[in-house]
Amino acid sequence: MTNIDQIEARNATPSAAPASHTAARSARTGVLLLNLGTPDGTDFKPMWRYLREFLSDPRIVELNRLIWYPILYGLVLTVRPKKSGENYARIWNRERNESPLHTFTRSQSEKLGAALRDLASVSVDWGMRYGNPSTGSVARKLVERGCDRILSFPLYPQYSATTTATANDQLFRALMKMRRAPAVRTIPPYYDEPVYIEALATSIRKHLATLDFEPEVVLASYHGIPKAFSDKGDPYRRHCLETTRLVREKLGWSEEKLMTTFQSRFGAQEWLQPYTDATVEKLARKGVKRIAVLNPGFVSDCIETLDEIGREVCEEFLHAGGEKFSHIPCLNDSPEGMAVIETLVRRELAGWA
Numbered sequence: 001m002t003n004i005d006q007i008e009a010r011n012a013t014p015s016a017a018p019a020s021h022t023a024a025r026s027a028r029t030g031v032l033l034l035n036l037g038t039p040d041g042t043d044f045k046p047m048w049r050y051l052r053e054f055l056s057d058p059r060i061v062e063l064n065r066l067i068w069y070p071i072l073y074g075l076v077l078t079v080r081p082k083k084s085g086e087n088y089a090r091i092w093n094r095e096r097n098e099s100p101l102h103t104f105t106r107s108q109s110e111k112l113g114a115a116l117r118d119l120a121s122v123s124v125d126w127g128m129r130y131g132n133p134s135t136g137s138v139a140r141k142l143v144e145r146g147c148d149r150i151l152s153f154p155l156y157p158q159y160s161a162t163t164t165a166t167a168n169d170q171l172f173r174a175l176m177k178m179r180r181a182p183a184v185r186t187i188p189p190y191y192d193e194p195v196y197i198e199a200l201a202t203s204i205r206k207h208l209a210t211l212d213f214e215p216e217v218v219l220a221s222y223h224g225i226p227k228a229f230s231d232k233g234d235p236y237r238r239h240c241l242e243t244t245r246l247v248r249e250k251l252g253w254s255e256e257k258l259m260t261t262f263q264s265r266f267g268a269q270e271w272l273q274p275y276t277d278a279t280v281e282k283l284a285r286k287g288v289k290r291i292a293v294l295n296p297g298f299v300s301d302c303i304e305t306l307d308e309i310g311r312e313v314c315e316e317f318l319h320a321g322g323e324k325f326s327h328i329p330c331l332n333d334s335p336e337g338m339a340v341i342e343t344l345v346r347r348e349l350a351g352w353a
């Protein structure tokens with residue numbers, strides 16, 4: 001046999017796989033729902049851990065670390081965990097010993113998984129940007145299930161660097177530690193998607209139909225960001241205003257009937273205005289007696305909707321002279337809310353599943 005014959009014979013004979021070789025598995029696609037996160041408990045220590053992670057994120061606080069960290073560790077993390085823990089305790093899901101945000105995000109994941117049963121190669125899971133289950137741990141779990149592709153779904157309709165971008169940052173930080181990282185897609189902002197606008201309008205109609213009063217004014221209250229972030233190019237404010245405009249158009253309401261406000265400001269700097277708390281006081285003092293508030297920027301009810309709006313803003317309105325107040329629940333895991341999530345996921349999975 002010539003040398004050429006010997007080479008061809010060798011190449012034609014399958015070589016034994018190394019002992020460490022793992023047989024390739026059928027490719028799967030992971031869908032990862034990502035939300036903001038909450039503490040593991042309402043006591044000081046879990047609140048301290050959560051707030052430290054959240055407020056150490058440079059996407060959240062853009063101050064120089066040499067300036068911010070002494071404030072954070074010297075003042076904020078000394079005082080705020082106790083106060084925040086008391087607020088969380090009022091809304092805590094005692095049955096599951098977790099925050100409502102955990103409860104709703106888990107349910108959204110489970111319901112989405114059931115809705116996508118026709119896509120046998122798709123696995124659905126959920127994680128949090130801050131706290132548990134961490135983004136990295138869930139990404140690793142999906143990869144261990146055989147997912148070589150991940151569709152990331154930051155659960156924020158309106159884009160902001162403080163929400164959508166930092167959720168994506170955290171996912172890619174996790175992938176940087178993987179020898180074999182999966183391909184990734186991320187669902188874009190959906191502040192003007194027809195299915196989302198329709199879901200909000202339907203939710204508003206349904207809730208108002210249960211009330212024993214008709215609101216004179218309805219506020220669409222969004223989580224605020226520092227005005228400086230917006231001035232630097234963050235499109236969040238524009239996205240919020242467009243969501244309100246489209247919902248107003250869908251309901252056939254006037255600008256006076258459905259107004260945009262911003263809540264949850266922190267620190268001394270100026271945030272996006274008008275502020276929700278100042279607006280409800282102003283409305284009450286002008287003689288408005290009946291209002292309702294919804295939170296289009298929150299996919300699930302949480303501390304900012306259930307306690308800040310449902311308790312604090314309600315008390316401010318009544319104290320200023322208002323008489324009737326109602327908080328319109330977030331879409332949560334309702335049929336309307338799940339229709340939004342499923343529609344966007346199926347669209348973005350095109351070509352993958």
